[in-house]
Amino acid sequence: MSIIVQKFGGTSVATAEKIRNAASRAIAAKKAGHQVVVVVSARGKKTDELVDLATEITGTPSPREMDVLLSTGEQETIALMAMAIHTLGEKAVSLTGPQIGIMTDEASTKARIRQIKTGRIHDLLDAGNIIVAAGFQGHDQIGNITTLGRGGSDTTATALAAVLNASLCEIYTDVEGVFTTDPRIVAEARQVHQISYDEMLELASLGAGVMHSRSIEFAKKYRVPLRVRPSFNEGSGTLISLQPLDPTPVVTGVALVKNELRVSLYNVPDRPGVMSLIFEKMAARKIPIDLVVQDIAEGGTAEISFTVPKDDFAEAVTAAEEAVEILGQGKVRHGTQLAKVSIVGSGMQTHTGVAAQLFQTLASHGINVLMISTGDIKISVLIDADRALDAVKAIHNDFGLDKLEIPKPHVGESLKGVSVETHPLDEKREREVVLRLANMEDIVVSDVIVDTTQARVTIKNLVDKAGIAANLFSVVAEGGVMVDMIVQNVSQKGRTNITFTIPANDLEKCLKLVKNAVEMDGEVTLTHDAEIAKISVAGIGLRSHTGVGEKMFRTLSDHDINILLVGASEMRMTAVINKSQANAAEKALCEMFLGPEI
Structure with missing residues (x-):
């Protein structure tokens, strides 16, 4: 039974x-x-x-x-x-x-x-x-x-x-279930009848208040289907399970996090241990770092920006200033009245042009992008807070989420609209789960992943105006190049830098596309590097476990491995490093998170 x-x-x-x-x-x-x-x-x-x-x-x-x-x-x-x-x-x-x-x-x-x-x-x-x-x-x-x-x-x-x-x-x-966005913001928001654990974790971390991330972590870890149902009627709600719907929508939801506050460290030294120190100072205060951006270094210095919740802002600035004092150089700046808008969807892993469409939507409404950070199934942008609602409405409409027709799932037997599968009792499994419960909510890193097939492209000193990212990535997408990681830091003196990774085999083609897309004035420079590696730790709830980043970057620093770029999501923390150091980084991180036998 x-x-x-x-x-x-x-x-x-x-x-x-x-x-x-x-x-x-x-x-x-x-x-x-x-x-x-x-x-x-x-x-x-x-x-x-x-x-x-x-x-x-x-x-x-x-x-x-x-x-x-x-x-x-x-x-x-x-x-x-x-x-x-x-x-x-x-x-x-x-x-x-x-x-x-x-x-x-x-x-x-x-x-x-x-x-x-x-x-x-x-x-x-x-x-x-x-x-x-x-x-x-x-x-x-x-x-x-x-x-x-x-x-x-x-x-x-x-x-x-x-x-x-x-x-x-x-x-x-x-509530009726999970929606494509907050119905209080967009009246045309549609109920999503089925969503994957990963998509729901990203949405929960981005402020979707239907469920807390901790409970979704439990469900994913032990493959427990969840169904969010309304208590006031017989609606079937939303099924949260291992797989998204088939066919998978490219974008499942749009999320908004209000009152994001930015902390930036400028002119810090470009050497191993810098990112480790910053994360160490934040972890000591239990501050969850959200959107993280590190520019490609120039002239021996780097620029690092991240966002934190409003309640943690003062502590984050103090921690950043402590880090700069220890480093012996650099400045701390910050920005308020900002908001983070994100799109989430498993389908974007296999579709080109998603980022370009997002940036084009924002540009067409005159909304400038201040920072960009991407994950496997998420793209986040930092914008002015007074344009946040406009952005969510525009994105929701442009991606067709107001017309999204998602069929209700039919799995197993039905119980008044609730689909369930019968799982026979398994005493061995129960014993294993009980034993693992002792560490169920500890920091959980399930894998260390290395990708040496990527190349980096960086455009520096672009004129910072609405539409610049849209034009760049539209041209790249139309050329058939799949963009992976995208990083844009906060502009200085009206100029901004954009860095992204692509398959190394497409590097030559991509460089030609970029030159056609970007106005190469006297200040704009285009650089690339085919000798990079992406090293990631993957698991559940990594962003909310403040110690993951600190352990990861400290481990890399201890092995004299410098970090070129950083990206973070709910399920993955990623650093771009030199390709020659990939094996050493993988071994060190496996020993740190998975044990010496890995």
Whole structure:
């Protein structure tokens, strides 16, 4: 018999009527032949009320006592939900996090799961009960109640689904599902019926608030299908799974992150260890670096820019100034009133001209691009904040996302619009998952990847105006050259630099195309390098784990490997280095992240 995990957020259990509605959904799943585990959050604004109450008592509440206090919100909900299921004629048992057997580390208010014991759950399910589990909480090894921090109930649900080998994890919320962009910005936004883990991770990291990244990480790692469903109707929502739809849309979604703040380090020395030092200073303050750009060095100096969340801006500037002081040269500048707009889609890996189309759309609306950074399935641009909404609307329309017809998936058997596959219980798999749970939320690098087939093209001192990137990459795309990594740093004195990588076999053709596309005035220079290598560490949640970049760049620095370019996404951190150092870099990073046996 397959297991389904259902998670109901605070708005979905805010009232007695909503609790009864959630109970009915759980009972429907059980009557369809599934064993059911329901994970719930605290009702409505309960957590906020408890926090406010604590601040009335003291301005500096103990983290341990805050865990004890906040965990009562979910405890209230599980009892009410179990009562509702009882009144509707089914058996149910409510369990707190500690009663379930969720063990965490000792980090109060932001604990990480270390182990889940499943024996009691299986016994109760086999006895015909619906399990009503408290999300967001567990206990440490000496019995203290702990809470899991932001997104904690989603994390509980997907972790339980992973360890129980569930066929499906349903996340009930107050939206219809995942959309091509925020419907509050673009009224024509369309619901996406199926999306890949990677696409959803990128969108989540870019501010799509449907699910927290941590829970998607769990699901991807253990191949648990997720379905985001509305709690207020019978809509089928959005299935998040291993593969995107076939045929795959080139672009699945447009995301906006407001209030991005830029920190730039100019005239820093071009030598091994510089990037390592910067990331070390940021990691020490737990600052998540987002859009990262490093220009090709000139005259022995380099320029490095990155964006950080608004709340981390002051700390980031201080860290950057500390790095410059240690380096003995360089200046720190920063920019505010900026926004990051990104397109995400698995299809862009196999389609030329996606970047060119994005840049052309922005240029046609007079929107200048300040920075560019790309990943395997994402292109991000930094623009002025006052043009952000215009940009999202224009991109959404130009890529045809307002007309996107995505068929609903048909997988396995149907449960009131919910497609599931039956997974037989596998005791060996369960034991393996439980053993791995001890490190489930540690920094996870699954692979080190080296690509020596690329070449670099750099155009320096281009006049910085709207349309320059659009024209350049349109010509390159029309010439049949597939562009991989694109980097554009913030302009100085009205001039900007653009660097990109292409297949080395296309270098000669690409250089001719660039010369036709760019006005080569007296200041513009064109350089190239066919002797480069791209070295990447790949995994899940790398951008949000601030220590990944620091470890990667420190390792390269320790082996005297200089970094020419940098790119980062939710799933990959990439550095461009000299080709002659590729083998040494691969060996060093494998030893750092994967162990000496690799």
